[in-house]
Amino acid sequence: MQKIYLSVIIPFFNEETNLAKLHEQLSEVLKKIGKKCEIIYVDDGSSDNSVGNLLSAFKKIKLTKFISIKLILLRRNFGQTSAISAGIDSARGEIVAFLDADLQNDPADLQLMLEKLDEGFDAVVGWRRNRQDVGMRVFLSIAANFLIRVFFHTPFHDLGCSLKVIKKDFLKDTRIYGESHRLISILLFWKGVKIAEIGVNHRRRIGGKSKYGYSRIFKLILDLITAKFLSSYGTKPAYVFGTFGILSLIVSFLLMLVVLYHKIFLAVYVHNNPLFIIAGFLIALGIQFILMGLLAELIVRTYFESQKKPIYEIKDIKVY
Numbered sequence: 001m002q003k004i005y006l007s008v009i010i011p012f013f014n015e016e017t018n019l020a021k022l023h024e025q026l027s028e029v030l031k032k033i034g035k036k037c038e039i040i041y042v043d044d045g046s047s048d049n050s051v052g053n054l055l056s057a058f059k060k061i062k063l064t065k066f067i068s069i070k071l072i073l074l075r076r077n078f079g080q081t082s083a084i085s086a087g088i089d090s091a092r093g094e095i096v097a098f099l100d101a102d103l104q105n106d107p108a109d110l111q112l113m114l115e116k117l118d119e120g121f122d123a124v125v126g127w128r129r130n131r132q133d134v135g136m137r138v139f140l141s142i143a144a145n146f147l148i149r150v151f152f153h154t155p156f157h158d159l160g161c162s163l164k165v166i167k168k169d170f171l172k173d174t175r176i177y178g179e180s181h182r183l184i185s186i187l188l189f190w191k192g193v194k195i196a197e198i199g200v201n202h203r204r205r206i207g208g209k210s211k212y213g214y215s216r217i218f219k220l221i222l223d224l225i226t227a228k229f230l231s232s233y234g235t236k237p238a239y240v241f242g243t244f245g246i247l248s249l250i251v252s253f254l255l256m257l258v259v260l261y262h263k264i265f266l267a268v269y270v271h272n273n274p275l276f277i278i279a280g281f282l283i284a285l286g287i288q289f290i291l292m293g294l295l296a297e298l299i300v301r302t303y304f305e306s307q308k309k310p311i312y313e314i315k316d317i318k319v320y
Contacts, residue, residue, distance in 0.1 A: 007093030241293030
């Protein structure tokens with residue numbers, strides 16, 4: 001069986017006005033690539049006629065023998081991250097591409113990204129330099145991306161761009177939860193994957209309604225904090241909890257010295273000194289943090305050892 005070169009994953013939810021046109025545009029792009037490709041549509045529990053319109057487009061648009069189509073129907077609306085995960089698990093291509101179904105991503109950019117991938121990169125992600133969304137959404141997105149670059153030391157300018165091309169091997173052990181499909185670029189970057197970011201065309205939405213609200217920015221930041229913790233301290237959680245615990249105990253000890261000074265030299269009784277209560281609270285808090293760190297260490301070690309899962313990833317092995 002001939003190997004599949006490219007798998008294009010397109011999750012959709014209530015996009016009945018856009019899917020037929022998207023399928024037509026994408027088909028023309030894949031025909032020009034000239035290699036065996038597959039298109040994976042993932043219906044995330046649409047309640048409109050999205051699936052019907054898509055099936056009609058399948059019949060109208062003739063594809064070459066090098067292009068195959070797969071339609072995955074989820075039982076209900078699980079969210080875009082779950083739909084993308086379903087597509088990744090089903091993909092058979094050596095390279096996996098992601099594309100939104102709202103026609104704002106231009107399928108023609110896939111060719112440019114594949115060419116960039118051939119330069120020696122493991123993944124190529126899009127950067128919507130000239131966004132066609134409303135002003136406030138663009139401003140908040142730019143601000144969020146700037147803060148993420150500064151605080152988390154990442155090189156990406158547009159985490160919200162769904163257009164990505166990634167070698168499948170690097171997605172095998174990358175699990176995404178919540179709303180963290182936007183963090184695939186960062187998760188791969190933290191794993192040491194060589195990633196390029198290029199400018200892509202962004203088009204105004206002409207049909208359907210946007211599924212993204214302003215709340216997704218806060219969800220993205222929370223997912224990012226979780227991902228950073230798992231990436232940096234997933235195998236050593238005691239360092240995080242233990243650090244907070246020790247700091248809490250140190251501060252409580254200093255407060256106790258102040259309380260003792262007040263008692264001996266200023267004749268302030270302990271029950272009249274609020275610092276004593278704060279110090280006691282910090283002692284209890286510090287002990288809890290340290291115990292949480294020890295419990296987290298036991299859980300992590302049980303997780304890795306029970307699955308015989310290594311705590312490292314090998315890039316390559318060369319024998320001379």
